[in-house]
Amino acid sequence: MKAATTFALSVLALLPFVSAHGYVSQVTIDGTSYKGNTPGSSSVKSAIRMIADVSPVKGATNQYLSCGQNAQKAATVATASPGSKVSFKWSAITGGNWFHNVGPLMTYMASCGTAGCTSFNSSAARWFKIAQAGLQSDGTWAQAALLTGAPATVSLPSNIAPGEYLIRHEIIALHTAMTSGGAEFYPSCTQLKIGGSKTGTPNATVSFPGAYKDTDAGILVDVYDLVGSYVFPGPAISNLSGKTSVASSNSTTTASDSDSETSSASETVSSTSTESASASSVSISTSATASTSTTTEDDCEDEADAEPTQLSRRFSRVMRAVL
Numbered sequence: 424m425k426a427a428t429t430f431a432l433s434v435l436a437l438l439p440f441v442s443a444h445g446y447v448s449q450v451t452i453d454g455t456s457y458k459g460n461t462p463g464s465s466s467v468k469s470a471i472r473m474i475a476d477v478s479p480v481k482g483a484t485n486q487y488l489s490c491g492q493n494a495q496k497a498a499t500v501a502t503a504s505p506g507s508k509v510s511f512k513w514s515a516i517t518g519g520n521w522f523h524n525v526g527p528l529m530t531y532m533a534s535c536g537t538a539g540c541t542s543f544n545s546s547a548a549r550w551f552k553i554a555q556a557g558l559q560s561d562g563t564w565a566q567a568a569l570l571t572g573a574p575a576t577v578s579l580p581s582n583i584a585p586g587e588y589l590i591r592h593e594i595i596a597l598h599t600a601m602t603s604g605g606a607e608f609y610p611s612c613t614q615l616k617i618g619g620s621k622t623g624t625p626n627a628t629v630s631f632p633g634a635y636k637d638t639d640a641g642i643l644v645d646v647y648d649l650v651g652s653y654v655f656p657g658p659a660i661s662n663l664s665g666k667t668s669v670a671s672s673n674s675t676t677t678a679s680d681s682d683s684e685t686s687s688a689s690e691t692v693s694s695t696s697t698e699s700a701s702a703s704s705v706s707i708s709t710s711a712t713a714s715t716s717t718t719t720e721d722d723c724e725d726e727a728d729a730e731p732t733q734l735s736r737r738f739s740r741v742m743r744a745v746l
């Protein structure tokens with residue numbers, strides 16, 4: 424009887440992991456929504472580049488770091504304007520919510536050039552970073568709010584020149600990042616056509632792969648024993664940031680102040696129930712510890728072992744800070 428109960432609990436505990444990894448299922452721009460294809464499918468004529476599977480991209484030199492696992496060019500472009508609000512809805516492959524809760528959210532853009540995004544190869548993209556969000560003042564990560572099903576929202580640069588652009592929204596999950604190669608990258612690209620008559624262009628760009636190293640302080644990191652503040656990988660926020668305020672009286676000083684730039688170009692996840700989402704993930708991973716030591720279907724199997732241990736370490740760190 425006891426064994427049967429344990430077995431039943433084990434099966435239940437495995438379910439969240441089967442559905443853990445996800446993709447951008449919908450992008451909403453100023454209230455207009457664009458659906459994405461589930462990985463491996465092409466049923467929707469979409470502006471979101473479909474990935475082949477939801478497993479994490481591993482390694483800073485991985486060719487799929489640009490737009491995700493074997494991402495395919497999308498059929499359409501989504502319409503946007505300078506300053507548009509763009510929301511990314513991450514869903515699990517089975518339709519549930521995003522699962523991981525530690526690590527940053529970052530957003531980059533790249534011009535698709537005169538030929539446009541439907542034929543643009545992302546390996547040639549010259550990316551600039553428009554927004555990032557990491558560890559928040561309450562000790563949770565911006566990523567954790569995705570567990571509630573809330574989308575991540577960024578503003579496009581208010582002075583960006585018209586044309587077609589890829590917008591690359593990226594989750595990095597850091598729960599196993601304390602060993603080299605452990606960080607999980609989840610990039611997603613959406614094809615945009617930006618109108619207007621602004622003239623802003625980025626003054627520096629990077630490539631993917633190329634912008635990250637496996638040894639970067641924000642990629643090889645024990646987030647459960649973080650010393651000092653989290654260091655975002657990749658370039659600083661571009662001069663074309665998500666909340667550039669052209670006429671602002673203090674814009675000349677913030678231009679050289681990376682802290683101010685970072686905070687002025689942060690991503691938001693509109694959610695009020697972050698704590699309960701984190702709490703439920705704790706109980707899920709704890710109950711899974713005893714049962715997932717053999718084989719599971721993806722390379723995240725050690726998360727079940729890792730997360731409770733790390734959470735307890737983090738808890739003790741918090742307690743040390745309190746006492």
Ligand SMILES: [Cu+2]
Binds near residue numbers: 444
């Ligand atoms: Cu994972």
